[in-house]
Each structure stands twice: as structure tokens, then as C-alpha cells.
Amino acid sequence: MHRNEEIAAATTAGSQEKTFAMAGMRALILAEHSRRWEDLTAPLARFGMRFDIFDSTVEGLAAVNLAGRNGSAYKIVMIERHLQGVDAAVLGGAIRSNPGHREALLVMLDSANGDARPGLPGGGFSASLRTSASGAEFEATLASLCMSASGAPSPVGLPDRRADGEISSAHSGYNILVADDNLVNQQVAARMLEKLGCKAAVAADGMQAVKMHTLTPFDLILMDCEMPVLDGLEATQRIRAAEGTARRTPIIALTACTGQGEKERCLAAGMDDFLSKPIRPQMLGDVLARWLARPAASTVADSACEDELEEVKAMFGADFAELASLYQNDGGPRLAAMREAAAIGDCAKVAKVAHAFGGSCASIGATGLAALSKTVETAAKAGSLESFDQRMAGIENEYRRVCGKLQSLLTQ
Amino acid sequence: MPALRKELNILIADDDSTTRHVLRLLLREHGHQVVAEANDGDKAVELCEVHRPDIAFLDIDMPRMDGHSAAERIRQAAPGVGMIMVTNLPTLDNVQKALQIGIDGFVVKPFNAVKVVEAIDNCIKHKG
Numbered sequence: 001m002h003r004n005e006e007i008a009a010a011t012t013a014g015s016q017e018k019t020f021a022m023a024g025m026r027a028l029i030l031a032e033h034s035r036r037w038e039d040l041t042a043p044l045a046r047f048g049m050r051f052d053i054f055d056s057t058v059e060g061l062a063a064v065n066l067a068g069r070n071g072s073a074y075k076i077v078m079i080e081r082h083l084q085g086v087d088a089a090v091l092g093g094a095i096r097s098n099p100g101h102r103e104a105l106l107v108m109l110d111s112a113n114g115d116a117r118p119g120l121p122g123g124g125f126s127a128s129l130r131t132s133a134s135g136a137e138f139e140a141t142l143a144s145l146c147m148s149a150s151g152a153p154s155p156v157g158l159p160d161r162r163a164d165g166e167i168s169s170a171h172s173g174y175n176i177l178v179a180d181d182n183l184v185n186q187q188v189a190a191r192m193l194e195k196l197g198c199k200a201a202v203a204a205d206g207m208q209a210v211k212m213h214t215l216t217p218f219d220l221i222l223m224d225c226e227m228p229v230l231d232g233l234e235a236t237q238r239i240r241a242a243e244g245t246a247r248r249t250p251i252i253a254l255t256a257c258t259g260q261g262e263k264e265r266c267l268a269a270g271m272d273d274f275l276s277k278p279i280r281p282q283m284l285g286d287v288l289a290r291w292l293a294r295p296a297a298s299t300v301a302d303s304a305c306e307d308e309l310e311e312v313k314a315m316f317g318a319d320f321a322e323l324a325s326l327y328q329n330d331g332g333p334r335l336a337a338m339r340e341a342a343a344i345g346d347c348a349k350v351a352k353v354a355h356a357f358g359g360s361c362a363s364i365g366a367t368g369l370a371a372l373s374k375t376v377e378t379a380a381k382a383g384s385l386e387s388f389d390q391r392m393a394g395i396e397n398e399y400r401r402v403c404g405k406l407q408s409l410l411t412q
Numbered sequence: 413m414p415a416l417r418k419e420l421n422i423l424i425a426d427d428d429s430t431t432r433h434v435l436r437l438l439l440r441e442h443g444h445q446v447v448a449e450a451n452d453g454d455k456a457v458e459l460c461e462v463h464r465p466d467i468a469f470l471d472i473d474m475p476r477m478d479g480h481s482a483a484e485r486i487r488q489a490a491p492g493v494g495m496i497m498v499t500n501l502p503t504l505d506n507v508q509k510a511l512q513i514g515i516d517g518f519v520v521k522p523f524n525a526v527k528v529v530e531a532i533d534n535c536i537k538h539k540g
Contacts, residue, residue, distance in 0.1 A: 057507075058511045058512060061504060061507060061508045062508070064504060065504060065508070068504075082534070084511075085516060085517055085531075085534040085535070086507075086517070086518050087518060087520075087527055087530070087531070089520060089527075090502045090507060090518040090520055091502075093501065093502035093503075093507075093520065094502040094503060094506065094507035094508070095504065097502065097503040097504050098504045311522070311524075312522050315523075315524075316434075316438075319437050322433075323433065326429070326430050327430050330429070330430065352475070355473060358500060359426070359427070359428035359431050359471070359473075359500060359521070360431065362431075362500035362521035362522055363428065363430050363431040363434045363522055364430060364434070364522065365522040370500050370501075370521075371501070374500070374501060
């Protein structure tokens with residue numbers, strides 16, 4: 001089942017500026033037909049976007065292929081968390097692998113209600129929308145996404161390209177929680193953090209923030225002071241009480257008024273610093289620099305690598321040590337074998353070993369390293385050893401970093 | 413009422429031993445039995461015929477016979493075996509091809525326990 005709509009630029013929507021940036025943009029929706037399709041398509045239509053909607057994974061991917069070939073790629077792709085039994089992350093990854101769709105913005109459509117799955121869904125997704133989301137929430141998410149997609153300045157101004165390239169390596173890989181009940185503020189802060197190289201998750205109230213942080217501790221929390229259910233001050237107190245002396249996560253107050261009284265209340269509650277709203281990229285960058293230790297890897301060129309080693313460790317607990325040693329036993333010899341094969345021009349062997357190495361990396365959670373290895377594998381498969389040495393040096397660097405991190409994870 | 417989770421017999425086909433190990437641990441932890449392991453597609457088809465597992469996890473990129481061809485052969489040789497594709501990097505071609513063959517699920521490395529369990533549950537639901 002499929003519907004296709006072409007709509008002329010909207011002339012009636014509230015903010016002319018927003019609609020201007022979004023009019024004519026193409027969107028793809030992959031959603032169960034049990035959903036009310038109108039709820040998904042109406043906001044797009046209001047913004048003057050053109051969309052295709054499918055309830056079949058095969059048809060949807062065929063549309064992506066076609067759009068990629070015709071140079072009419074989709075800017076925004078909304079995907080059901082599970083469509084015909086296929087996880088959204090798989091479909092999203094597949095779509096992003098199409099050369100025309102590398103920059104496509106992914107939005108997850110989540111039918112789960114309540115706070116079962118808070119935060120950004122990860123896996124390349126920029127936002128998630130619940131079935132229960134109101135029309136206004138939907139539009140705020142869309143607007144914030146589209147502004148970053150079109151390069152139009154957002155109300156608070158995102159860092160320019162040069163600046164963001166400069167800062168991004170400094171904070172790469174940090175997990176930051178944004179706790180703010182205002183959806184637009186939340187999305188803007190999250191996007192800004194991502195531009196700075198961090199992974200951002202969001203919470204809509206203090207209670208959710210406490211729960212999320214208890215589940216998987218963040219490296220830093222941006223905490224709005226006034227929130228429903230549990231305000232930022234009380235949420236901070238609970239987090240501090242739970243941490244005891246074992247850990248102190250930097251908590252930065254997001255506050256509109258920065259009077260001395262307000263500051264003192266924040267400090268008394270256990271917060272560490274302040275950011276006044278609206279947040280500016282430069283100030284956010286400064287705060288991150290002040291409170292986050294620079295990762296050792298950021299000094300090595302080309303090492304904006306990410307990994308999910310902690311997640312894999314959490315999953316396997318005591319068995320992780322065995323996995324890590326299995327991984328490291330094979331790793332060194334495989335890298336050596338790749339170099340040897342390349343030295344005698346044996347592309348097939350290079351591809352084969354790179355493939356095996358990449359598979360292990362992905363399994364243990366060294367995702368960045370797996371991707372690096374894939375570049376060598378792909379080139380070698382095509383019979384090319386061009387820039388092999390350079391790529392290999394990057395791989396060896398990252399492998400050392402991964403092994404070092406495994407070591408420290410195991411001694412924790 | 414929560415359904416009673418049944419112990420399933422599972423085959424793992426992947427050419428990387430770390431990956432097989434990770435998946436084996438994960439499946440055992442969730443009460444399933446790994447009845448056979450294969451390190452290429454050829455072997456996977458053969459072992460599926462012999463063991464008739466409930467589910468086969470098939471890596472897409474395997475030597476000798478890739479996961480797609482293996483899935484097609486298993487469909488013929490051992491109908492009723494549920495198939496879940498495994499990949500590090502889902503590409504459009506990969507996923508499209510697998511969906512056209514009619515596989516029952518897809519998981520991406522590194523494995524996420526929740527997603528693996530979801531894929532298994534969904535696969536069993538499919539088979540009825």
C-alpha cells in the first residue's frame with residue numbers, strides 16, 4: 001500500500017520562515033498501516049513538504065533506490081520502530097548506505113507509550129516521535145530537524161562549519177543528557193551537542209532524568225531548573241544522593257535568570273555550573289571544555305572513532321573478559337596478516353582478513369574500528385590497495401585505543 | 413498473560429569465532445540452545461538439514477556461500493527453519509535482497525540483547 005502526495009508550498013502555516021526552508025523537501029514514511037496515516041502526513045503537508053508513504057519494507061527500499069538514482073533523495077525518513085518484523089535501525093542503516101541518502105535525517109516512529117524508551121533512539125536517528133505525540137510536538141520536531149537539514153540558522157544559531165569541525169573532535173563520544181520540558185529547547189540543545197561531537201539523550205522532566213541517569217550514567221547533564229513532575233533542583237539532589245562519594249557527574253543548570261539567589265540555590269542542590277538560556281554554541285562548548293576531561297584519543301589524527309564497548313561489557317558482565325581476550329588474541333595477528341598480504345599485492349587475502357577483523361570488531365562493540373576496516377575491505381575487494389598504508393595506520397591507532405580501553409574496562 | 417518463553421534450538425552461521433561466541437553466550441543467557449555452528453554458508457545449509465533448528469542466524473558476508481544464497485537454499489532444503497540475517501553494516505542492496513528472499517528478521521552487530529530477543533520473538537510469531 002502506498003500513497004504519494006505532491007503539495008505546493010504552504011501559504012497558510014504560522015511561521016513563514018520555517019515553511020520556506022521546508023517547502024518542497026522530500027520525506028519518506030515507512031509505517032504500519034494500522035496507524036492513522038493522516039496524523040503523520042498532515043504536518044508534512046502543512047509545511048509544504050512532498051512525501052511518499054509505504055507500509056512495505058521492500059517497496060519502501062525500492063523507492064529509496066529510485067530516488068537516489070534520480071537525484072531526488074529524501075531529506076527526512078520516518079520509520080516505524082518495527083515494520084514487518086524489521087528493526088528501524090536496520091532499515092535506517094540500509095537507507096543511509098545509499099549514496100544519495102547519506103545525509104538523510106532519520107526519525108523513529110515509536111508506538112510505545114509512557115516513558116518506556118526515553119531519549120534519542122541512537123543508531124543514526126535524530127529524533128523519535130511517539131504515537132501519542134501531539135500535532136504541536138510533531139511540528140516542533142520536524143521544524144528543528146528541517147532547520148538543521150536546510151542549513152538555515154536556528155533561532156539560537158548553530159556553529160558554522162569551520163567552528164564545528166574544530167570543536168567536534170574535542171568532545172567526541174561523550175554521552176550527555178539534556179533535561180528540559182520544552183521540546184524545542186530540548187531538540188536545539190541535543191542538535192548542538194551532536195554538532196560538538198557528543199551523543200545526546202533527552203528527558204522531558206526531572207523524574208525521567210533521574211531514571212535515565214540511574215540506568216546508564218551520563219558523562220554530563222544539562223538540567224533545566226523548572227520542570228514538571230520533579231524540578232531540576234530536586235532531580236539533582238536525588239542524583240547526588242544516589243552517587244554518594246563514588247562519582248560526581250557534572251550537572252549544569254539551564255536557567256533563564258542568573259541572579260545570585262538562583263545561583264546559590266542551584267549550587268546548594270548540588271549543581272556545578274550554569275548556562276543561561278537561550279544556549280549559545282560557544283558557551284556550551286566552553287562549559288563542556290570546563291567539565292569534561294579531554295579524551296586521550298582526540299590528540300591522534302583521524303580518531304573521531306566511536307565505540308560501544310561499555311554497552312557490550314554491560315551486556316556480558318563477567319563473560320566480557322573472555323570475549324575481550326578472544327578478540328585481542330585474533331586482532332594483532334590479523335592486522336599483521338593484512339600488512340603481509342598487502343606487501344605481496346594479494347587483494348583477495350587483504351579483503352578476507354579485513355572482513356574477519358571487522359566482524360570481530362563489530363561484535364565486541366568497536367564500531368568505529370569496524371567501519372575503518374570496512375573501507376580497507378571494500379577497496380581491496382575492488383582490487384585496490386590505494387592509500388592502504390594510511391588507512392592501516394588509522395586502523396592500528398584505533399586498535400591500540402580499543403585495546404587500551406578494554407584493559408581499563410576490565411580493571412574497573 | 414505473559415507467554416511462556418520456550419527453549420528454542422538455534423543454529424549460528426558466521427565465519428568469525430568472536431561473533432559466534434558472543435551470540436552463543438547471549439542466546440544461552442536467554443534460555444536457548446545452540447545446536448550447531450557453521451563458519452560458512454555451505455555448512456549452514458548442511459547443518460540446517462541435519463538439525464532442523466527453530467531458527468538459523470545467518471551472517472550475510474560469509475566465505476563460500478553468502479547468507480543470501482544460504483537462506484534461499486535453506487528455504488528449499490529445510491523449510492520451517494526461521495531465518496534471521498546478521499550484518500555489521502546494513503546496506504540498501506543487502507537488506508533489500510534479504511527482505512525479498514523473505515527472511516524473518518534482521519540484527520546488526522554489535523548485538524544488542526533486547527534486539528536479538530525481539531527478533532527471535534518476532535520470528536516465532538511469524539511461524540505461528
